[in-house]
Amino acid sequence: MSDLPAGLQRRDFDGDSSLATRGDPVYGEPTADGWRAWDPRRSKLAAMIELEMNTGLQAGATVLYLGAAAGTTVSHVADFAGPTYAVEFAPRPIQQLLSVAESRSRLFPLFKDARDPDSYTHIVESDVDAIIQDVATRGQADVALRNRRFLSQDGRLITVIKARSEDVTAAPSDVFSRATTELATEYKLLETQRLEPYHDDHLAVIATPE
Numbered sequence: 446m447s448d449l450p451a452g453l454q455r456r457d458f459d460g461d462s463s464l465a466t467r468g469d470p471v472y473g474e475p476t477a478d479g480w481r482a483w484d485p486r487r488s489k490l491a492a493m494i495e496l497e498m499n500t501g502l503q504a505g506a507t508v509l510y511l512g513a514a515a516g517t518t519v520s521h522v523a524d525f526a527g528p529t530y531a532v533e534f535a536p537r538p539i540q541q542l543l544s545v546a547e548s549r550s551r552l553f554p555l556f557k558d559a560r561d562p563d564s565y566t567h568i569v570e571s572d573v574d575a576i577i578q579d580v581a582t583r584g585q586a587d588v589a590l591r592n593r594r595f596l597s598q599d600g601r602l603i604t605v606i607k608a609r610s611e612d613v614t615a616a617p618s619d620v621f622s623r624a625t626t627e628l629a630t631e632y633k634l635l636e637t638q639r640l641e642p643y644h645d646d647h648l649a650v651i652a653t654p655e
């Protein structure tokens with residue numbers, strides 16, 4: 446496995462080796478000695494790391510996370526990253542996200558629509574080190590393009606395209622081809638990989654501003 450950022454380790458949980466971060470548990474995940482297991486079947490970012498994609502994530506990085514839901518993945522990110530702005534537009538998960546943030550001083554939940562970055566441009570600092578995006582709605586590449594303005598010139602877009610969210614009838618490979626072509630108008634794609642066996646019909650993309 447490629448180098449992990451400080452604060453992200455492989456640990457043993459009752460005989461099972463797992464990625465792990467240090468922090469309060471969030472979703473009933475196994476814990477041991479203050480560490481919490483990070484399950485690649487529940488988190489596309491953990492799946493990317495298990496599949497040895499080079500996310501470029503560093504301890505202390507400033508992160509803009511789009512599509513935070515109830516905080517399963519972003520809680521792990523905030524355990525080892527620096528300021529982590531977590532955008533979510535659905536009212537129910539944001540309530541849970543707020544309680545996840547209570548024990549995480551670097552996690553900032555934003556009840557905002559990721560298609561409208563003007564609505565949080567006064568809150569999110571510019572030149573973030575990474576945008577992590579998992580919105581699973583139509584127009585996933587467009588969301589990444591709209592938020593590019595926040596990313597530093599050598600920052601990383603770490604995103605996942607869910608084929609069925611774009612078009613339930615199209616072949617996933619066609620959906621991925623359209624999405625990567627759209628992303629390539631403003632990003633240089635560094636790595637793409639499908640997330641099987643952890644997540645079906647998802648393409649992970651790591652890119653940097655063009």
Ligand SMILES: C[S@@+](CC[C@H](N)C(=O)[O-])C[C@H]1O[C@@H](n2cnc3c(N)ncnc32)[C@H](O)[C@@H]1O
Binds near residue numbers: 514518559582
């Ligand atoms: C697949 S879930 C995210 C799961 C989460 N990333 C995790 O691993 O814990 C997608 C989330 O994106 C949110 N979402 C979709 N479109 C959005 C938008 N335009 N702005 C903000 N949140 C959005 C949905 O409400 C949903 O909670």
